[in-house]
Amino acid sequence: QKEVEQDPGPLSVPEGAIVSLNCTYSNSAFQYFMWYRQYSRKGPELLMYTYSSGNKEDGRFTAQVDKSSKYISLFIRDSQPSDSATYLCAMSANWGAQKLVFGQGTRLTINP
Amino acid sequence: NAGVMQNPRHLVRRRGQEARLRCSPMKGHSHVYWYRQLPEEGLKFMVYLQKENIIDESGMPKERFSAEFPKEGPSILRIQQVVRGDSAAYFCASSAQGTDTQYFGPGTRLTVL
DSSP: OOSEEOOOOOEEEETTOOEEEEEEEOOTTOOEEEEEEEOTTSOOEEEEEEESSEEEEETTEEEEEETTTTEEEEEESSOOGGGOEEEEEEEESSSSSOOOEEOOOEEEEEEO | OOOOEEEOSEEEEOTTOOEEEEEEOOTTOOEEEEEEEOTTSOEEEEEEEETTEEEEOTTSOSSSEEEEOOSSSOEEEEEOSOOGGGOEEEEEEEEOTTOOOOEEOOOEEEEEO
């Protein structure tokens, strides 16, 4: 069993829709949770960073963490064609410089 | 303010040859990480280095792979005697001392013929 599970999709939604992306994990030591966006043939770029359980909002993006269920989500409101990319969840157990454990990534397409 | 730089962006090698991938971290960053991304998969951690030190190499294959981050110059990921299964995108990330945000480079896509 993988430490982090993420549905690879692909997921296709119309422009303006609310998108929900999710990951589950098995390691209860994970405390730091990130969402990265990766455009085709590019490197991942950090979108959201959260610590422990709770919600964090940044513009059209909201990250949620439920540690009791070992489940994290990323919501995108008013989705735009420019949001079309692969979204990767990542997590780590301790703060500071160390390895990140990534999900497989979900390929998202926003249709105009 | 240049980001993380990787070169070459594309590398083609024949089986048995050596591959050298280079990574220059963001200015002021002293931590470097290497990840490998196989087709249709997420990134897998390989190694974490600071200047002249390997801190965590728990994701590195035991044979043929090595990494260094010398006092001067870029970090190097070296793959000896490449095989077709080494074909992947190799990403480097860097972070600053006292922080935990990793910034990724554009990757090197290695193709082994």
